[in-house]
Amino acid sequence: MSVGINARMVALAVHALAVVASVMVLIWSISYRGGFAWESTNKTLIFNLHPVLTLIGLVILGGEAIISYKSLPFEKRVNKPIHLVLHATAIILGILGVYAAFKHHNEKHIPNLYTIHSWVGISVIVLYSLQWLYSFIVYFFPGGSSTLRRDLLPWHVFLGVFVYVLAVGNSVLGFLEKLTFLEKSGLDKFGSEAFLVNFMAIITILFGTFVLLIVYSNKKTPSIEEDNYSYSAI
Amino acid sequence: MSVGINARMVALAVHALAVVASVMVLIWSISYRGGFAWESTNKTLIFNLHPVLTLIGLVILGGEAIISYKSLPFEKRVNKPIHLVLHATAIILGILGVYAAFKHHNEKHIPNLYTIHSWVGISVIVLYSLQWLYSFIVYFFPGGSSTLRRDLLPWHVFLGVFVYVLAVGNSVLGFLEKLTFLEKSGLDKFGSEAFLVNFMAIITILFGTFVLLIVYSNKKTPSIEEDNYSYSAI
Numbered sequence: 170m171s172v173g174i175n176a177r178m179v180a181l182a183v184h185a186l187a188v189v190a191s192v193m194v195l196i197w198s199i200s201y202r203g204g205f206a207w208e209s210t211n212k213t214l215i216f217n218l219h220p221v222l223t224l225i226g227l228v229i230l231g232g233e234a235i236i237s238y239k240s241l242p243f244e245k246r247v248n249k250p251i252h253l254v255l256h257a258t259a260i261i262l263g264i265l266g267v268y269a270a271f272k273h274h275n276e277k278h279i280p281n282l283y284t285i286h287s288w289v290g291i292s293v294i295v296l297y298s299l300q301w302l303y304s305f306i307v308y309f310f311p312g313g314s315s316t317l318r319r320d321l322l323p324w325h326v327f328l329g330v331f332v333y334v335l336a337v338g339n340s341v342l343g344f345l346e347k348l349t350f351l352e353k354s355g356l357d358k359f360g361s362e363a364f365l366v367n368f369m370a371i372i373t374i375l376f377g378t379f380v381l382l383i384v385y386s387n388k389k390t391p392s393i394e395e396d397n398y399s400y401s402a403i
Numbered sequence: 404m405s406v407g408i409n410a411r412m413v414a415l416a417v418h419a420l421a422v423v424a425s426v427m428v429l430i431w432s433i434s435y436r437g438g439f440a441w442e443s444t445n446k447t448l449i450f451n452l453h454p455v456l457t458l459i460g461l462v463i464l465g466g467e468a469i470i471s472y473k474s475l476p477f478e479k480r481v482n483k484p485i486h487l488v489l490h491a492t493a494i495i496l497g498i499l500g501v502y503a504a505f506k507h508h509n510e511k512h513i514p515n516l517y518t519i520h521s522w523v524g525i526s527v528i529v530l531y532s533l534q535w536l537y538s539f540i541v542y543f544f545p546g547g548s549s550t551l552r553r554d555l556l557p558w559h560v561f562l563g564v565f566v567y568v569l570a571v572g573n574s575v576l577g578f579l580e581k582l583t584f585l586e587k588s589g590l591d592k593f594g595s596e597a598f599l600v601n602f603m604a605i606i607t608i609l610f611g612t613f614v615l616l617i618v619y620s621n622k623k624t625p626s627i628e629e630d631n632y633s634y635s636a637i
Contacts, residue, residue, distance in 0.1 A: 170405075172557045283592040285579050285604045323406045327619055331612060338572040345519050345576055349583045358517040370519045378565060385561055 171387035179383050180240035186376040187229045193369040194224050201362045212277045218269035220343060226262025227293065227336040228373060230255050232380040235333060239383050253309060256301050263294055263336075286342040293339055296332045300325075330384060337377035344370045405621035413617050414474035420610040421463045427603040428458050435596050446511045452503035454577060460496025461527065461570040462607060464489050466614040469567060473617050487543060490535050497528055497570075520576040523569055530566045534559075564618060571611035578604045 198205065198217040205221070206214035233240075234255030238248050267290060274281050282288065304325055307313040313321070348366045352358050432439065432451040439455070440448035467474075468489030472482050501524060508515050516522065541547040541555055582600045586592050 170557050170560055172561050173554075280592055283586075283597065284583075285575060285601045288601060288605070289575075289608075320407075323404050323619075326404055327406050327616070331615075334568060334572075335608075338568075338575065341519060341523075341572065342576060342579055346579060346583060349518075349580060349587075352517075353584075353587045358514060363517065367519045367522060371522070374523075374569075381565075382561065385557075 171385055172382065174382060174386045176236075176239040176383045176386050179379055179386070180236055183232065183236060183240070183376060183379045183383070186372055186379065187233065190229060190369060190372045190376055191225055193365060193372065194221050197362070197365055197369065201365070212273050215269055215276065216273040219266050219273070220340075220347070222262045222266030222269065223290075223343070224340055224373065226259045226266060227297065228340050228376065230262065231259040231297075231333060231336060232376060234259060235329065235380050236383045239386070249309065253301070253305060256297075260294070260297055260301060263297065267291070267294055284346060286339060286346050289335055289339045289342065293332060293336045296328075297336070300328055300332055304329075326384065330381060333380070334377065337373060340373050341370045344373075405619055406616065408616060408620045410470075410473040410617045410620050413613055413620070414470055417466060417470060417474070417610060417613045417617070420606055420613065421467065424463060424603060424606045424610055425459055427599060427606065428455050431596070431599055431603065435599070446507050449503055449510065450507035453500050453507070454574075454581070456496045456500030456503065457524075457577070458574055458607070460493045460500060461531065462574050462610065464496065465493040465531075465567060465570060466610060468493060469563065469614055470617045473620070483543065487535070487539060490531075494528070494531050494535060497531065501525070501528055518580060520573060520580050523573045523576065527566060527570045527573055530562075531570070534562055534566055538563075560618065564615060567614070568611065571607060574607050575604045578607075 198221050202217050203211065203214055205217050207218075209215060234252055237252045237255060238245075241248055241251060243251070270287075270290075271281060273279070282291070307321055308318060308325075312318075344366050348356075348363060352363065356362060432455050436447060436451050437445065438448055439451050441452070443449060468486055471486045471489060472479075475482055475485060477485070504521075504524075505515060507513070516525070538559055542552060542559075546552075547555070578600050582590075582597060586597065590596060
């Protein structure tokens, strides 16, 4: 049930969308929202770290980690550590991003954890970390038997995709939530910032879709080491 | 890359979650928001049709349509018209639901189409309809060649899943948007209505996840007509 595409070509689109999304979230946070700070009387600068760290971490690096087996021109023994280090970096940036949101709330005396965005966000961090941990044990160190690896692989992919779709969807929830707050405080509903954030949401959805298109693609890359670019090589 | 589950058992969970989500959205719209009307001076009653029709249509009937090949105990020639009639009903209810939102906006002089929820919603209606139309032509009437059917099947599944995930995600976006408006107007962030809507969002995500678990499951249902329960039988 795999779609027939050239995964390397779609990966180029993924990389391009990664750059576009990263630039957009930086322009939003710096040019429109005033930049960043870890300690400041202007608490908005603390919040601004949240979308940047979570989007670039969980969504963009997470997506690049997912496609690394099919997008990188290396062998399995090189791709595997890249896959797990990229995912670990995604989780660390995600945790820092969530911490920035809590810090902003606490210092501004805004209640925590009352929105579905926050509930899904915490779930993503927990599930992403658990997914990383059992996969590290089974597929890296100490490593399970070949039967266990093979039997768990469909679940590794399904649960990984599940958590990733939650992360992508939750970014869009976050963009909607923040934009609704800003518009309720007077931001123009059809102004440049509203369009920037909404188009950033669309780019994020497209990025995630192209990542999953690669996951569910079959091998079309001509290569003598073809097996190295397949998930079945895990 | 299919997960090994008993699709019939997971389908029971899907049906149960469908009932729970339907009851929740009806309780929300009737008990908390005042019920429904097509013409009224109380414009809220017009809006209330929107979450009910779109959730029960696009998400719940759409999900039941997706799993019908694996969840129903019929042969392919029976399952196929059920699959396409359920999807058509989902689209019709979805269009009526979107129309109710526009009607509410227009009669209350609220601008249309400024949120990512509305943009994704329109995209879902258009893409869902296109998906239905080309699939009807290729797989039902007049029907493509067996080569075309086979070659298009992975795309039919991938694009169908893509549109479905957008529909599920967009319901959650809608719940967040409406709840944020209500909370900005004074609704208790930790009150019963807020919890109802947030848990409805979680039930919606679980429903969609179980639907996709069935899509990506392999055949474990013991049956002499086993082939009829597989997508490869289309």
